Amino acid sequence: MKCHAPATERNRVFLLEVLRRVLSDRREVLEIASGTGQHAVFFAATLAHLRWQPTDRDPAALASIEAWRAEAGLPNLAPVRALDVGAPRWPVEYADAVVCINLIQIAPWSVPVALFEGAARLLPAAAPLISYGPYRFGGRTAPSNDAFDASLRAQDASWGVRDVDDLTALAQRTGFELEEVVPMPANNHTLVWRRRPQGQGTLPAQARPEGPGARPNEPPNPRKSARPITPSPLESISGFQPELALVFPKACPRVR
Numbered sequence: 001m002k003c004h005a006p007a008t009e010r011n012r013v014f015l016l017e018v019l020r021r022v023l024s025d026r027r028e029v030l031e032i033a034s035g036t037g038q039h040a041v042f043f044a045a046t047l048a049h050l051r052w053q054p055t056d057r058d059p060a061a062l063a064s065i066e067a068w069r070a071e072a073g074l075p076n077l078a079p080v081r082a083l084d085v086g087a088p089r090w091p092v093e094y095a096d097a098v099v100c101i102n103l104i105q106i107a108p109w110s111v112p113v114a115l116f117e118g119a120a121r122l123l124p125a126a127a128p129l130i131s132y133g134p135y136r137f138g139g140r141t142a143p144s145n146d147a148f149d150a151s152l153r154a155q156d157a158s159w160g161v162r163d164v165d166d167l168t169a170l171a172q173r174t175g176f177e178l179e180e181v182v183p184m185p186a187n188n189h190t191l192v193w194r195r196r197p198q199g200q201g202t203l204p205a206q207a208r209p210e211g212p213g214a215r216p217n218e219p220p221n222p223r224k225s226a227r228p229i230t231p232s233p234l235e236s237i238s239g240f241q242p243e244l245a246l247v248f249p250k251a252c253p254r255v256r
Contacts (some may be wrong), residue, residue: 001060002067008038009101011184015039015132016046017102018182018190022135023050023097030095030122031055032085032115033103037065043099044077051076053092055083066209086114095122101132105148108158112167120139120195129176129193132184136163142187164191 023029029048034040034054044052054065054077065080081091083102098119104112119129134145141149145161152159168178171193180192 002071003036003060005036005038008036011101011188012039012042014184016043017188018192019043019099019130020047022180022192023047025053026050026097026128026136028094028095028106028156029053029097029099030090032083032098032100033057034065035061035102037061037068037080039101040077041068041072042072044074045072045111048076051078053078054080055092055228056080056116057082057084069163072092085111085118087118090118090122094124096124096127098123098127098129103133103160105133105152106133106159108156111160112162113170116170116176116193120174120176123195125195125197127195128179129195130190131193132190134161135167135191136165136190138162139163140163145187146253163213167191201217202211 001145003072029039029043029050030053031043032055034056037054040052041055044050054069056062056065062080069077069080081126083090083092098115100115104115115131116129118135123129123218133146134141136145141161152161163180164181171178175196175198178191179194180190182190182192
């Protein structure tokens with residue numbers, strides 16, 4: 001079943017501007033949590049020098065991605081692979097870039113931890129990990145993101161808009177540096193993280209620690225101390241609205 005997420009139609013052109021620049025010297029891109037598959041098709045079609053590998057763990061998402069891929073018939077769009085970001089090994093032999101769109105906020109803190117740890121095991125030095133979504137900066141974010149955060153936490157208390165300070169600490173522990181913060185419409189941001197050389201704050205390949213205490217605790221809820229900030233001018237561009245969860249048929253995955 002081919003599913004459709006309207007948010008991808010709104011953000012893909014702005015994401016493309018960043019990806020075209022950051023991925024100009026890359027060849028093998030691993031997309032984590034590809035959702036419906038629309039982004040994978042669009043980026044593979046517009047960035048023909050890349051081999052784009054879509055993945056997801058949700059069966060409905062996997063079916064939708066494959067339906068979009070089959071319809072597009074693009075030679076550089078690989079067959080979808082089932083990938084659980086929290087697995088100790090990812091079913092991918094090589095990538096020189098990782099892209100993750102609209103996942104971090106609709107998952108518990110263990111998911112961004114697993115994302116950075118898995119990317120550290122896979123990526124070579126200087127390779128980018130690119131994440132997109134709403135974020136806090138020093139505990140603060142726009143009112144629309146505060147509302148989004150409240151709606152997420154009402155669904156699952158472990159979800160929520162993450163603070164870039166927490167993500168930066170996680171990145172440094174796993175061998176990444178925050179290279180660039182790109183403002184996007186609807187008070188979203190694209191973050192470009194860059195892999196440091198092996199041994200500089202990285203985990204050994206395929207050796208992520210497990211068991212009690214292996215992961216940091218969930219960061220405190222920043223909404224308790226955060227002060228509201230003025231909405232970005234980008235929030236009003238072309239009638240953009242916050243990318244709140246959309247209603248899909250039960251067989252379709254959540255919006256990515």
